[in-house]
Amino acid sequence: MPPAAPSRRLAPSKEIDSGPDPFAGDGRSHTSPAVDVRVVFFTLVGGRLVVALGSGEEGAPSLPRGWPAAEESLDVAARRIARDQIGLTDRYLEQLYTFSVGDDGEWTVVITYVGLVGPDAPVGSAPGITWVPLHPRVVCSEIDSRVIEYARTRLQAKLGYTTIALYLLPAAFTFRHLQSIYETILDQPLDKRNFRRRFLATGMLERTDQVSREGSHRPAALYRFRPTDDHERYLTPAWDEERP
């Protein structure tokens, strides 16, 4: 790869380590970009993965977004956006990626989050939010579209080594339900017996004494996740949390 031309030097490079001070130097009022936070919230509706979209500037669908309040932590800002715009109080939410967009003079650093909600949450009750299926295609901006696609990829990967599927389920659920979530997100069929065995082997599930009676067939036992919270968090640090 070419060693990034030494020409264009918009930021002072002499300072080995001056603290960030974007208002110093040149005459411009700010060299600092805008900062916006966007959340990609998934849930499952009718066996399809759907994402929450609001309506953007000209009514075009776009990811719910906002900017952090003064000195507000990013995680808190993301949760606030989820609460105010989608109506979700507290669900799985994880930072995804940060990048900058800056073609048209609107220079913005975008911090993205992925979230998951289950059917117990009031999906559908937020005004201005529509939940749209990922297949065959989500119509939105190019950038939002790539963010959503990346979020889905990460979700898929993470399903392999965590139990975040928990967040897509109601408190009690059948094995069939659990399996269908994996099948939907991984987009491949799974063997019923192997799935059941492996999941039981983890010891994360607890069989309740209730059953699900629906349809003219044998009722299914309802399970729930054992209340050990060592799911989810894996590599993501707990920084930037809950600074009131």
Add this chain to the structure above:
Amino acid sequence: MPPAAPSRRLAPSKEIDSGPDPFAGDGRSHTSPAVDVRVVFFTLVGGRLVVALGSGEEGAPSLPRGWPAAEESLDVAARRIARDQIGLTDRYLEQLYTFSVGDDGEWTVVITYVGLVGPDAPVGSAPGITWVPLHPRVVCSEIDSRVIEYARTRLQAKLGYTTIALYLLPAAFTFRHLQSIYETILDQPLDKRNFRRRFLATGMLERTDQVSREGSHRPAALYRFRPTDDHERYLTPAWDEERP
């Protein structure tokens, strides 16, 4: 979990989806935080993992940092910082995490990167940069210290399912050398035969016809990585790349 008190409303919450416009609303000149980019560069020196530190505001050691130039992409900014401050032109570099710090009125969004350099790079030639071992402790700010620790954790994890060790090695290396890198970073001894077999099984290595003669014992064959670049990149997208 408590549903995040509805009190504190520092940012306007009425807007369902106004685009980011940090200069709107209140009378303050900017609600937008400063943005700074910090890089955590690791290498191995004498079998120890070391990190590149510059000297910060009051001469205290701190991670090399800077802020992105106007409309400069974050990845490009991180590479520029690595080049200008540490003297590394092009090495492994990956986004780590973004968080905000904002206690003292200095409100800053910090985007962190992890990088790796091998012994072929001019480590030690950059003025103002010192490479300090991670053990027993790195003396620097609390925040930088946590960033470094998280970077190390991620590096460890990633060593398991990628071949980023490649970036810590010279072009040709012995099996012992390769293994010692894994042992250093994972901080555990590995079985010589199993290690060799598994690594050979991946087909990523190529035996050269050269040997390493050092010490009064049998010379070791030198290997190199086969030039297939499907190492490293796994989940991290290629956004935000090389926008000149």
Add this chain to the structure above:
DNA sequence: CCAAAAGTGTTGCTCGTACACCCATGA
């Protein structure tokens, strides 16, 4: 010939996968 690191195979176990039938229920 001695020290010191390089190099090499086999075995048992664990885990994942493939696969087919009986069970309980409502209609």
Add this chain to the structure above:
DNA sequence: TCATGGGTGTACGAGCAACACTTTTGG
């Protein structure tokens, strides 16, 4: 009694971990 999904066990193969001795060189 029939249709429908719920629930169960086994056998094979791949891959990983444990483990010790011979080889090649320099001094």
